[in-house]
Amino acid sequence: MDDQTKAALRLLAELQRLNGADTLSNPNQTPAVRVTIRTANGEFIGEALLNPRAADEAANAAGVVAEYATAMPADYQAGRTVTPELDPFLVADIEDTFADVDPESYLADVFSSPDAEASLAAYEQMVTGEFDGGQL
Structure with missing residues (x-):
């Protein structure tokens, strides 16, 4: 299995886990978003149905990473984690x-x-x- 497929499967699994964690306490929630995961070459990996809260939380998480990637592109590209300076x-x-x-x-x-x-x-x-x- 190549790295692209592994990354796509991990993303799918995490989205499903996020939705499942929220659904356990709110079993009557209805899906709000259907996310289809494909590799870069178009190979279908799977789908995740997200309820409104899970979709919002996934968007928040992606937003945090996007802020970091935008603010510190060299660190983001290099795969480095920000280490805060200690006073x-x-x-x-x-x-x-x-x-x-x-x-x-x-x-x-x-x-x-x-x-x-x-x-x-x-x-x-x-x-x-x-x-x-x-x-x-």
């Missing part, structure tokens, strides 16, 4: 917050846990960054 001051604030946490302040919770062994293993991993294989 270095925010990262520093988060690191400072966790640096101020006293690990001993958790000991009461560890020892009062109904599963002390798992709690102790989790505590050890959190404090030392090491995990010796104890049950979590």
